[in-house]
Amino acid sequence: MIKVSIIGSGNVAQHLIAAFAKSNEVELLQVFARKKESITHLLDSDKIITDKNNLAEADLIIIAVSDHAIATVSSGINLKNQLVVHTSGGVAINDLDDKNRKGVFYPLQSFSKNKAVDFKSIPICLEAENPTDYQLLHKLAKTISDTVYPINTNQRKALHVAAVFTNNFVNHLYQIGSDICNENQVPFEILKPLIQETASKIMLLSPEEAQTGPAKRQDITTIENHIAFLSDENQKDIYNLLTQSIQDDAQKL
């Protein structure tokens, strides 16, 4: 049994608690939450601590809090030579306090409170300072996920930026699509199969092979019609910039 404690009670912490609870190889020792009630639906209340000084030694302590709080929380841990990891894509391993052994346990997914996720398919990106700690992290990650990768701090930063493009920005383009539909009395539902297909396609084709549309085929007439159709200046700017970017890519081929 791997003895794990978690500091935090937000989205990532809650999804990890639920995932570890299902594993026979993990013993969830303690969870620190500022408000006990926030996680009593997920585990026995005697395992929830609200005073960080009560944190006990464990095989692994996972800090699952906001990026900006990670350094402070890690230096506030009243223990030494423990393996302490954070779960963030955007924070370096060295932001953790020196008095404990450092690591990263970064599940690459966008967690929402109102939507369950299948942890098995979530890639977990790991980093540690020494092979023994890495092996422990790997063993733990494998109990909840099928895909585990060694990813150093620089690679993780790249992944985090790439995730902003492929998740946050993509969702914002869905938002713009939805806005355009609403403004023109068209149900956004009509676009959903296309959105699904767009995501499915790149499971089989590279994004380069999957690229279609007026920008890719240099269809200037359609591009001009679209720009004339858009009345929102911000939508126009985004249309122009992304069209130009696709055209530039096409010329590189």
Place this chain on the structure above:
Amino acid sequence: MIKVSIIGSGNVAQHLIAAFAKSNEVELLQVFARKKESITHLLDSDKIITDKNNLAEADLIIIAVSDHAIATVSSGINLKNQLVVHTSGGVAINDLDDKNRKGVFYPLQSFSKNKAVDFKSIPICLEAENPTDYQLLHKLAKTISDTVYPINTNQRKALHVAAVFTNNFVNHLYQIGSDICNENQVPFEILKPLIQETASKIMLLSPEEAQTGPAKRQDITTIENHIAFLSDENQKDIYNLLTQSIQDDAQKL
């Protein structure tokens, strides 16, 4: 049986031929192709014509050619008072020649030659000049798809622009994500579950509810780190513009 002829042998034409071939209620009368060989794998060669003057009367003639060729092809049809429709999201119904009855049969999907699609889940957007023609189009569309919508020329234009945002531009963001991964020796595979989840999420949540990330939560430190990390000016511009757009949306709430 609805007697249908198709003009064209490209992507949309081929997917329609394959879909109609499976339907018991549709008789595929003739298909015009400039090169017979391009579609002999899809239907009997005696149904393929290469001279437009051999086009016979049918319940419906579908023009499935490039947008810019639709008007010319429709005026080149040597028949009168037929129902002639095009399949384009970007072309008005009135671009079709006056000597025949006009309509639109627009399947809203991005078709690739190398990827089969399940037509049942593809929305088909219909427009016709009179109720009788509309009913025929509706009956035909229902033989291959579960979702059929009446969509006029202006609504179709909106859908087409929205589809560029949610399909072409989204795929380009996948491309940028893939480029960032490649430049930093990270397998793009790691991002694929996130990409799937991003698309799945909006089946349950609105894009507004699904929006996450540094821009949405006004996390200036992370945004600045990301911009500093990006070395490509074009990627920086796209990052800045989309981040600003998400922030502006968040302030409207």
